[in-house]
Amino acid sequence: MPKLIKLVGEQAQWAENTFVNVTDEDAIPEAGDVILSLTRFQAEGDALLSSNSRRVGVRIEPAEEVEALAYDLPRLSVVALAFPKYRDGRAYTSAHLLRERFAYQGEVRAVGDVLQEQAGFMVRCGFDAFEPNDGATPEAWTKAANRFRHVYQRAVDARPIAADERAVQAKEGAL
Amino acid sequence: MKAVTANRLIDGEVVFWKEGAWVDGFGDAQLFDEAQGEAVEAAVAAGKAAPTVIVDPYPIDLVAVEGLGLAPVSYRERIRALGPTNELLHGKQAEGGAVVEAIRHASGAARSTGRVDLIRRK
Amino acid sequence: MYQYDVIDREFLTDRSNEFRHQVTRRLAGELTEDQFKPLRLMNGLYLQLHAYMLRVAIPYGSLNSRQARRLAWVARTYDKGYGHMTTRQNIQFNWIKLKDAPDILDALAEVDLHAIQTSGNCIRNTTADPYAGATAEEIDDPRVWSEVIRQWSTLHPEFSYLPRKFKIAITGALTDRAAVKVHDIGLILRRARDGSLGFEVIVGGGQGRTPYVGPTIKHHLPASSLLSYLEAVLRVYNRHGRRDNIYKARIKILVAALGAEEFGRQVEEEWAKIDQGRADLGDLELARIRGAFAQTPFETLPARSEVFEAAKAASPALARFARNNVKPHKKPGYAIVEVSLKAVGQTPGDATADQLDVVADLAERYGLDDLRVTHAQNLVLPHIKLDDLPAVHAILEANGLATANIDLISDIIACPGLDYCALANARAIPIAQDIAKTFADPDRAETIGELKIKISGCINACGHHHVAHIGILGVDKKGEEFYQLSLGGSGAEDASIGKILGPALPADKVAPAIDTLVDTYLSARQGEERFLDTYRRVGLEPFKEAVYAQAD
Numbered sequence: 143m144p145k146l147i148k149l150v151g152e153q154a155q156w157a158e159n160t161f162v163n164v165t166d167e168d169a170i171p172e173a174g175d176v177i178l179s180l181t182r183f184q185a186e187g188d189a190l191l192s193s194n195s196r197r198v199g200v201r202i203e204p205a206e207e208v209e210a211l212a213y214d215l216p217r218l219s220v221v222a223l224a225f226p227k228y229r230d231g232r233a234y235t236s237a238h239l240l241r242e243r244f245a246y247q248g249e250v251r252a253v254g255d256v257l258q259e260q261a262g263f264m265v266r267c268g269f270d271a272f273e274p275n276d277g278a279t280p281e282a283w284t285k286a287a288n289r290f291r292h293v294y295q296r297a298v299d300a301r302p303i304a305a306d307e308r309a310v311q312a313k314e315g316a317l
Numbered sequence: 318m319k320a321v322t323a324n325r326l327i328d329g330e331v332v333f334w335k336e337g338a339w340v341d342g343f344g345d346a347q348l349f350d351e352a353q354g355e356a357v358e359a360a361v362a363a364g365k366a367a368p369t370v371i372v373d374p375y376p377i378d379l380v381a382v383e384g385l386g387l388a389p390v391s392y393r394e395r396i397r398a399l400g401p402t403n404e405l406l407h408g409k410q411a412e413g414g415a416v417v418e419a420i421r422h423a424s425g426a427a428r429s430t431g432r433v434d435l436i437r438r439k
Numbered sequence: 440m441y442q443y444d445v446i447d448r449e450f451l452t453d454r455s456n457e458f459r460h461q462v463t464r465r466l467a468g469e470l471t472e473d474q475f476k477p478l479r480l481m482n483g484l485y486l487q488l489h490a491y492m493l494r495v496a497i498p499y500g501s502l503n504s505r506q507a508r509r510l511a512w513v514a515r516t517y518d519k520g521y522g523h524m525t526t527r528q529n530i531q532f533n534w535i536k537l538k539d540a541p542d543i544l545d546a547l548a549e550v551d552l553h554a555i556q557t558s559g560n561c562i563r564n565t566t567a568d569p570y571a572g573a574t575a576e577e578i579d580d581p582r583v584w585s586e587v588i589r590q591w592s593t594l595h596p597e598f599s600y601l602p603r604k605f606k607i608a609i610t611g612a613l614t615d616r617a618a619v620k621v622h623d624i625g626l627i628l629r630r631a632r633d634g635s636l637g638f639e640v641i642v643g644g645g646q647g648r649t650p651y652v653g654p655t656i657k658h659h660l661p662a663s664s665l666l667s668y669l670e671a672v673l674r675v676y677n678r679h680g681r682r683d684n685i686y687k688a689r690i691k692i693l694v695a696a697l698g699a700e701e702f703g704r705q706v707e708e709e710w711a712k713i714d715q716g717r718a719d720l721g722d723l724e725l726a727r728i729r730g731a732f733a734q735t736p737f738e739t740l741p742a743r744s745e746v747f748e749a750a751k752a753a754s755p756a757l758a759r760f761a762r763n764n765v766k767p768h769k770k771p772g773y774a775i776v777e778v779s780l781k782a783v784g785q786t787p788g789d790a791t792a793d794q795l796d797v798v799a800d801l802a803e804r805y806g807l808d809d810l811r812v813t814h815a816q817n818l819v820l821p822h823i824k825l826d827d828l829p830a831v832h833a834i835l836e837a838n839g840l841a842t843a844n845i846d847l848i849s850d851i852i853a854c855p856g857l858d859y860c861a862l863a864n865a866r867a868i869p870i871a872q873d874i875a876k877t878f879a880d881p882d883r884a885e886t887i888g889e890l891k892i893k894i895s896g897c898i899n900a901c902g903h904h905h906v907a908h909i910g911i912l913g914v915d916k917k918g919e920e921f922y923q924l925s926l927g928g929s930g931a932e933d934a935s936i937g938k939i940l941g942p943a944l945p946a947d948k949v950a951p952a953i954d955t956l957v958d959t960y961l962s963a964r965q966g967e968e969r970f971l972d973t974y975r976r977v978g979l980e981p982f983k984e985a986v987y988a989q990a991d
Contacts, residue, residue, distance in 0.1 A: 228477075229477060229600050230682060231600025231677060234600065235678055243712065259478060263597075291450070292453075294450075294591060294594070295591045295592075295593075305724035308444070308724060308727065312727075
């Protein structure tokens with residue numbers, strides 16, 4: 143099972159990964175938390191969710207649209223967004239939409255080719271859990287995610303942008 | 318004839334394989350004849366096994382330049398072995414000498430990519 | 440000019456440290472070349488034929504003297520004493536070592552320069568009219584909006600791993616000196632009937648393998664909604680742009696596949712869902728940025744300078760320079776001065792470190808400390824007093840910078856080509872040099888008039904050959920360098936894609952073929968027609984016949 147890093151405030155920490163990633167070929171285990179593909183979820187998710195005995199997550203590939211989950215989101219514990227290659231940036235938009243447009247409160251997890259170079263972008267787009275593929279430690283992840291003292295554009299995180307900082311400075315300067 | 322070339326990671330310099338090492342000058346490159354295909358492959362493999370030393374090793378075809386020596390077949394590889402043609406004092410050609418002259422006089426059936434194992438450009 | 444504040448500066452420091460960390464990890468073997476390559480590219484560092492090449496961003500082509508001097512210093516210290524201006528208003532250094540790159544970025548950051556997003560599949564450096572803030576034609580200053588986009592696009596968390604690179608260009612004037620119709624997004628500042636400021640938004644233009652003049656998808660976007668609308672365009676592209684084939688990944692392919700109307704509809708639909716209050720820049724920040732560009736301290740001067748008129752009458756060289764390189768300024772008594780980097784025999788767009796220093800000195804002493812790079816690979820001193828023109832011209836002349844050929848036949852755009860570039864199929868620079876020598880006679884060049892020749896060493900079209908009056912594309916024909924000519928393209932407000940003339944020619948036949956094309960034009964020309972106008976009137980055939988009849 144891949145190691146899992148979760149964000150707690152601004153700190154990344156090791157976290158226990160209780161979810162089993164079920165591929166479309168696997169049988170769904172008798173018990174325990176599972177992450178299913180979108181297709182599998184659409185076919186079997188209702189039954190799993192109504193059993194109420196375990197948590198369910200869905201794995202979204204880059205070409206799949208998170209809009210397909212709109213109805214079920216409140217019941218999902220995890221949405222795992224896949225990076226088959228780290229240069230495939232569609233999952234950033236998916237994360238953005240989950241948080242901004244659907245106000246999804248559960249875990250948004252980055253899986254696949256996940257490198258610490260992406261940490262800052264991921265956190266800003268609303269990811270809060272990561273399965274790093276480059277052996278990154280939580281320390282390295284925290285450092286990478288907070289490398290920049292300033293940001294220029296509004297994103298999902300609540301960071302004040304450069305324009306906000308300047309507005310504060312202008313106000314203080316005027317006093 | 319063939320040689321094996323790459324760029325050095327730390328500075329990007331064009332280098333050539335010579336008996337287990339990477340050297341700067343085309344004139345110092347180890348030459349392989351057609352029967353030495355395995356040795357060429359071994360040199361490329363050695364390059365790929367040293368990713369902190371060089372980037373992207375590959376074999377190039379060479380051609381005889383009448384009375385002057387050998388030169389890479391392709392234009393691209395000749396320019397790599399010499400330097401840019403608009404600045405004749407920049408790059409390896411600045412040193413001058415017989416090797417540079419041979420490459421400058423090479424002509425004929427050039428391929429624009431000198432790669433023997435032609436890698437598709439992405 | 441926009442001045443970096445402590446926020447911009449700390450940002451650059453952080454970026455520089457990040458890159459140093461990445462280089463260290465690469466050299467230590469902790470990152471593979473495949474992992475490192477996209478990271479170095481996002482800092483403008485390519486591995487080319489002879490060395491690494493560093494592309495430094497010149498946001499909207501605008502520099503001050505201190506920055507120009509620092510570029511000269513980098514050229515001297517880490518390169519071979521020269522730099523190359525690109526068709527995206529950036530500067531490239533050809534002989535960089537990976538181990539020096541972090542130090543160079545530190546040195547550049549000290550003068551508010553960087554190489555962020557000058558390559559990679561992200562939003563690239565925004566380009567703009569090099570006459571911004573100086574031309575009377577201007578509806579609004581495009582630098583204001585370019586700076587807004589610079590900040591918004593810098594390390595954009597959602598749009599840094601797009602299907603392919605993404606280039607935005609802005610003009611505030613009707614004369615298009617920024618090639619906005621052949622960019623991923625082209626923005627033209629316009630006023631609506633009610634006087635409100637807005638943008639005409641053109642999406643999906645481009646060159647490369649499949650050239651398109653971009654369609655307009657919105658005729659009047661309120662200026663204050665720029666960022667939310669860009670977000671909508673980029674989001675539609677990020678989700679739906681092709682990622683299976685690198686040659687079909689640019690937004691132009693998506694726009695062409697969907698049709699401009701459907702693409703525009705999807706953008707509107709996405710835009711309607713965006714919280715504009717959050718996405719768009721507040722009035723305060725916009726006013727701050729606008730203020731930075733509005734403070735140019737012009738003097739009140741008479742429109743006519745007796746000093747200049749007398750000097751022009753006495754010096755044919757100055758008169759020629761004035762005819763070709765001096766352009767009208769919005770303020771009486773000032774002029775825009777183009778500094779050609781296309782002297783006969785020179786590598787198009789190259790400036791030596793000494794030349795950069797000279798131009799920096801001129802900008803500081805005579806030009807309100809403002810200097811521009813054009814997409815035609817020349818420099819501009821945008822604010823020179825007419826009274827100072829004789830002195831400025833004399834200094835330019837003494838340093839090989841007074842070639843009076845702007846937009847003439849020897850003002851050739853050329854990419855670095857196979858002399859430097861790992862992607863090229865053929866050389867571009869020697870072809871440009873041949874043609875410039877063929878048309879070295881300045882009287883003849885002026886007789887020929889405006890004629891834009893552009894040369895690319897491969898189909899990626901960095902040399903803009905598709906939008907040249909005469910375009911030249913280097914191809915590899917059975918191992919030899921051949922050149923395909925095309926006619927009738929334009930990257931300006933009358934944008935069009937050139938048509939291929941006929942079979943490709945060997946290198947030594949290119950300049951003679953251009954000569955034949957020019958003769959054909961001159962004998963067919965009516966009145967004041969430019970080459971492009973004559974071509975558009977008479978079509979390809981007479982030119983084709985002339986060139987290939989001779990070749991037979």
